[in-house]
Amino acid sequence: MEAIECIKGRRSIRKFDERPVSHELIESIVATAAMAPSWKNTQVTRYIALEGAAKDALAKCTTIWPKNGDIINGAPMVIAVCAVSKRSGYEKDGSFSTNKGDKWEMFDVGAASEAFCLAAHEAGLGTVILGLYDDNAPEVIGVPEGQELIALIPIGFPAESPKAPRRKEVSDLLSFR
């Protein structure tokens, strides 16, 4: 698949069929996402794949937005995307490198997550990034000490093919100086 076709064709998928996602396939998608750029190549993004009982427990951590619980329940696997704390945007002595403080780790995880979703799309899988989950989700998932949960990505074979939500015009997005 051509890169532009992949970028334009990817959609958020919220309904999945019954087929499981193999560990080998997720490993190959993470290997592609690992090629995403990161602050000083710190590579702070981590992926925890949840299936079965672990995924069922996570689905309950969606009282803030119950529709996300339905998506998780209907997906064969959910990836908890985490960031190793206090690396991205930091100098070796622990001080911030820029006035954006620790926000660069969000940037890095965002870039890696998009690469993950595009690699999944190329492999015929659907994904959706979920930012709405309850505060107890990291504990339920078992996010390791020193990492922060950033987003959840349910993944599976699509059972829907939604149209792209309307995008802004380039003239609204781009300006020249």
Ligand SMILES: Cc1cc2nc3c(=O)[nH]c(=O)nc-3n(C[C@H](O)[C@H](O)[C@H](O)COP(=O)(O)O)c2cc1C
């Ligand atoms: C940071 C982030 C958080 C999001 N959180 C949610 C969410 O909690 N629930 C949901 O259904 N979709 C969520 N989405 C998906 C967006 O709604 C979706 O990307 C947007 O509507 C554009 O649609 P598309 O991805 O099909 O192009 C999120 C996307 C991003 C990037």
